[in-house]
Amino acid sequence: xxxxxxxxxxxxxxxxxxxxxxxxxxxxxxxxxxxxxxxxxxxxxxxxxxxxxxxxxxxxxxxxxxxxxxxxxxxxxxxxxxxxxxxxxxxxxxxxxxxxxxxxxxxxxxxxxxxxxxxxxxxxxxxxxxxxxxxxxxxxxxxxxxxxxxxxxxxxxxxxxxxxxxxxxxxxxxxxxxxxxxxxxxxxxxxxxxxxxxxxxxxxxxxxxxxxxxxxxxxxxxxxxxxxxxxxxxxxxxxxxxxxxxxxxxxx
Numbered sequence: 001x002x003x004x005x006x007x008x009x010x011x012x013x014x015x016x017x018x019x020x021x022x023x024x025x026x027x028x029x030x031x032x033x034x035x036x037x038x039x040x041x042x043x044x045x046x047x048x049x050x051x052x053x054x055x056x057x058x059x060x061x062x063x064x065x066x067x068x069x070x071x072x073x074x075x076x077x078x079x080x081x082x083x084x085x086x087x088x089x090x091x092x093x094x095x096x097x098x099x100x101x102x103x104x105x106x107x108x109x110x111x112x113x114x115x116x117x118x119x120x121x122x123x124x125x126x127x128x129x130x131x132x133x134x135x136x137x138x139x140x141x142x143x144x145x146x147x148x149x150x151x152x153x154x155x156x157x158x159x160x161x162x163x164x165x166x167x168x169x170x171x172x173x174x175x176x177x178x179x180x181x182x183x184x185x186x187x188x189x190x191x192x193x194x195x196x197x198x199x200x201x202x203x204x205x206x207x208x209x210x211x212x213x214x215x216x217x218x219x220x221x222x223x224x225x226x227x228x229x230x231x232x233x234x235x236x237x238x239x240x241x242x243x244x245x246x247x248x249x250x251x252x
Contacts, residue, residue: 200249215249
């Protein structure tokens with residue numbers, strides 16, 4: 001049981017790191033770079049639109065390049081990204097390059113890392129590296145202000161469930177959220193940052209939350225939570241079903 005809990009906790013930590021604000025993710029890389037540099041001068045770039053942050057470590061003896069990629073769960077580090085970092089290492093005269101990700105690393109990327117000498121770590125390996133050096137991994141700020149005003153009168157269990165579902169959707173892909181209000185509900189539509197129609201709709205009623213995913217040309221209901229059904233097991237089932245439906249929708 002202890003081994004199982006360790007892996008569950010690791011998975012939760014990696015998922016949380018995917019959901020933190022870009023500025024807090026950049027601060028995390030700065031803290032980790034300082035710990036790895038052990039006195040080296042650290043210079044971090046602002047987060048890029050693609051979700052990556054670069055850090056340069058210099059101590060007078062060597063120059064190191066770190067890149068941390070805050071990717072949604074479905075995205076994997078590719079061989080092209082590894083080769084791009086290797087080229088940047090050569091062009092900048094760096095002695096080494098390390099790529100950290102919040103997700104998995106493709107087999108082609110692993111092979112490219114071996115061929116180019118770039119060190120690559122997936123989400124769990126990145127979190128383990130932070131733990132080894134005593135660096136705290138940030139967690140999302142769970143601001144209730146992100147939920148519609150009508151949830152103010154909801155039972156606490158349903159508010160927590162809504163917060164968990166919305167956070168999960170936001171970690172699944174880079175979405176832009178738009179809100180529409182009617183007399184009976186508030187709809188939160190999640191639109192891919194790359195453009196196109198909404199993929200996910202979360203509807204907030206009087207005392208119920210509905211989750212929909214668009215595929216096959218229309219929205220399909222994935223699940224509903226009410227005060228009587230907002231249990232941990234129900235939330236876990238809903239988020240699993242959302243993951244599968246979102247993958248299907250994005251593959252179209």
